[in-house]
Amino acid sequence: MTHHVLETPVTEAQVRALKVGDTVTLEKTLFGIRDGTLIAMFDKGRRTTFDLSGHALLHTAPNVRKVPVTNQSPTGYAPLCIGTTTSQRMERFTKPLMEQYGARIIVGKGGMGAATLAAFRDLGGAYLAVIGGAAALETTWIEDIEAVDMDDLHPESLWRFRIKGFGPLLVTMDSHGSSTYDRVQDEAKARRAKILAGLGAAD
Amino acid sequence: MQLDIKEVEELAKTLYVRALKLLPPDIKRGFERLQAQETDATGRAVLDTMVQNIAVAERTRNLLCQDTGIPIYNITVGKNVEFDGVAMKEAIRRGCARATTEHPLRSSVVHPVTRKNEQTSCGIGVPIINVEFDGRDETVEIEMIPKGSGSENGSFLQMLIPADGVKAVKRFVIDKVIECGGRVCPPTIVGVGIGGTSDLCMHIAKVAATRPLGTTCSDPEGARIEAELSEAVNELGIGPQGLGGRSTSFRVHVEVAATHITMNPVAVNIQCHSARRANAVITPGGIDFK
Numbered sequence: 001m002t003h004h005v006l007e008t009p010v011t012e013a014q015v016r017a018l019k020v021g022d023t024v025t026l027e028k029t030l031f032g033i034r035d036g037t038l039i040a041m042f043d044k045g046r047r048t049t050f051d052l053s054g055h056a057l058l059h060t061a062p063n064v065r066k067v068p069v070t071n072q073s074p075t076g077y078a079p080l081c082i083g084t085t086t087s088q089r090m091e092r093f094t095k096p097l098m099e100q101y102g103a104r105i106i107v108g109k110g111g112m113g114a115a116t117l118a119a120f121r122d123l124g125g126a127y128l129a130v131i132g133g134a135a136a137l138e139t140t141w142i143e144d145i146e147a148v149d150m151d152d153l154h155p156e157s158l159w160r161f162r163i164k165g166f167g168p169l170l171v172t173m174d175s176h177g178s179s180t181y182d183r184v185q186d187e188a189k190a191r192r193a194k195i196l197a198g199l200g201a202a203d
Numbered sequence: 204m205q206l207d208i209k210e211v212e213e214l215a216k217t218l219y220v221r222a223l224k225l226l227p228p229d230i231k232r233g234f235e236r237l238q239a240q241e242t243d244a245t246g247r248a249v250l251d252t253m254v255q256n257i258a259v260a261e262r263t264r265n266l267l268c269q270d271t272g273i274p275i276y277n278i279t280v281g282k283n284v285e286f287d288g289v290a291m292k293e294a295i296r297r298g299c300a301r302a303t304t305e306h307p308l309r310s311s312v313v314h315p316v317t318r319k320n321e322q323t324s325c326g327i328g329v330p331i332i333n334v335e336f337d338g339r340d341e342t343v344e345i346e347m348i349p350k351g352s353g354s355e356n357g358s359f360l361q362m363l364i365p366a367d368g369v370k371a372v373k374r375f376v377i378d379k380v381i382e383c384g385g386r387v388c389p390p391t392i393v394g395v396g397i398g399g400t401s402d403l404c405m406h407i408a409k410v411a412a413t414r415p416l417g418t419t420c421s422d423p424e425g426a427r428i429e430a431e432l433s434e435a436v437n438e439l440g441i442g443p444q445g446l447g448g449r450s451t452s453f454r455v456h457v458e459v460a461a462t463h464i465t466m467n468p469v470a471v472n473i474q475c476h477s478a479r480r481a482n483a484v485i486t487p488g489g490i491d492f493k
Contacts, residue, residue, distance in 0.1 A: 061269070062269060063271070063308055065307055080307070081309075083268050085352075086353040086356065086387075086388075110388070111384070111385055129444065131249055131253060131256070131444060132268075133253065133267065134253055135265075136256050137256040140259065170245070184384065184441055184442070184445055188381045188439040191439055196374055196377060201370035201373040
């Protein structure tokens with residue numbers, strides 16, 4: 001149970017040092033990505049100009065406000081409310097994100113499945129859980145929107161955020177084959193028969 | 204009372220933003236109850252962060268959650284109210300779009316095939332506008348629910364048969380709560396519909412999921428099942444955010460409807476911990492936000 005402060009991008013060794021139960025605070029840069037972005041990249045052949053190598057990707061589509069372009073707001077967008085969406089829908093994109101773009105960390109909620117866990121093991125990656133629905137708090141960890149790509153997909157654009165003290169996040173899937181979600185699912189399934197019997201609803 | 208259409212439009216706008224920022228008191232009390240009962244260290248920490256987020260949202264006047272949801276407006280019209288129903292629905296749609304462009308809010312609504320986002324939170328059939336009637340004199344109530352997608356994706360219908368009995372209904376609910384795990388943003392309100400046609404069954408599951416905490420099913424059989432299932436789901440150990448703990452759900456809510464002699468339908472519709480809802484009551488005396 002170690003706390004790690006990681007400035008992105010990270011190396012394979014840094015991400016392989018993370019173990020389920022550890023906590024992480026991210027610093028510097030975080031990318032925002034979700035369904036529409038990933039479908040465009042991997043099903044429709046679009047490529048981003050951003051270098052995602054060694055980076056952390058947050059499953060999100062933010063609420064933003066249009067503002068004049070300034071040094072503080074180079075994209076013409078100011079962050080209003082930035083939270084996290086359910087990760088499982090993006091399951092089939094983790095491996096190509098890691099293989100083709102060198103991404104190392106997924107920040108999301110609700111966890112991911114076997115394909116993602118295998119990609120973490122084979123390529124060196126980890127999943128960091130943020131508290132879903134706690135977006136007002138999460139927004140206070142984001143300093144600015146630095147850049148945006150594929151904004152025709154708005155709000156499902158690819159966002160680059162400048163972050164400060166983004167966390168603590170909980171390591172819930174690691175590169176050693178461990179997943180909090182698998183453990184909790186296994187435990188719930190083990191309790192199922194007794195619970196159903198108590199309801200007079202045994203199989 | 205003549206319903207003022209301009210007032211309806213303003214309320215449709217105001218209620219959308221209020222719902223996204225201020226969690227109803229019954230949900231806040233629900234958090235206090237779960238915090239007092241949670242024994243798992245991770246579960247407690249997650250609940251504490253959720254409660255902290257409610258305070259941050261209030262202090263910074265920010266949205267509780269990034270997901271602006273699918274907008275739902277439930278209109279209840281009382282007695283002795285004159286209104287133009289078509290104009291009322293158009294006014295709600297305009298208010299919903301104005302909330303999105305003027306606040307601004309993320310438009311989370313797209314065409315289901317082209318996936319095109321009009322950036323107004325509106326589209327074909329959205330916002331959803333339900334109109335009901337009740338016996339209150341010269342009263343119109345507007346309830347706005349921004350239904351988050353993480354929990355809405357936790358929606359299921361099974362057309363069970365009479366021979367399966369009520370035990371299959373209970374098993375269905377338990378299995379769906381397990382299947383959803385942390386994806387539906389627990390602690391949840393598990394809405395269960397029992398009976399009706401397929402569409403009515405799904406609809407009453409949504410009514411159940413969005414009912415205030417502390418209310419019970421008006422049908423005694425439904426109330427008994429919701430009490431049983433409320434205990435049972437919190438024995439699963441899924442916990443807040445699916446990271447383990449007792450607090451999988453605030454409560455299971457059940458709504459029932461009569462069904463056919465050949466049918467035994469059950470539906471599940473889940474509400475996430477950001478169980479957002481805002482109401483306003485219009486009377487000749489003015490507007491009262493609940």
